[in-house]
Amino acid sequence: MRVGVLALQGAFAVHRRRLAELDVEAPAVRTVAQLAEVDALVVPGGESTTMSRLLATNGLFDPVAERIEAGMPVLGTCAGMILCATEVLDARPDQVPFGVIDLTVRRNGYGRQLASFEADLDVAGLDEPFRAVFIRAPKVERVGADVEVLAEHDGVPVLLRRRGCTVAAFHPELTPDGRVHRLFVESIEQR
Secondary structure: OEEEEEOOOOOHHHHHHHHHHOOOEOOEEOOHHHHHOOOEEEEOOOOHHHHHHHHHHOOOHHHHHHHHHOOOOEEEEOHHHHHHEEEEEOOOOOOOOOOOEEEEEEOOOOOOHHHOEEEEEOOOOOOOOEEEEEOOOOEEEEEOOOOEEEEEEOOEEEEEEEOOEEEEOOOHHHOOOOHHHHHHHHHHHOO
């Protein structure tokens, strides 16, 4: 299995390391040709408006959207959650999400950089809490009926899944704990 990591902007290098630690091949994806060679895709955290623009200017938005629509599994973290949602509040007018998971999210919903925090999360499928890092995190304001909530923080969903799409409001790659990545890989293997 090859899980590509979108490598236009953001925390892509750390995602690649976490996947490699799980013995998963994780090539960088910057072109349509590289996208064609992967079975799944990680859309990392970073700056969602910048990533949206880079996807468009690099000719990747439509090919990524088509692959996801055709069933390619995707893990979106922080900005990746924003790009996967159906509705984004406080987005730039030219920012277009993939719309793959029925969520309404608010950009920087927990506040700016100074409001960043860490929290222990009880995650469905994990025996022990996961220490999550929230940096200018999106906040989920609405969850569609067919979306499974895997973890919450203070009653707000922060890790969710719908079919092949898993999204996190936090940065699972910024801890040495690879269990969220493992859950994603296992969800692909079970398909």
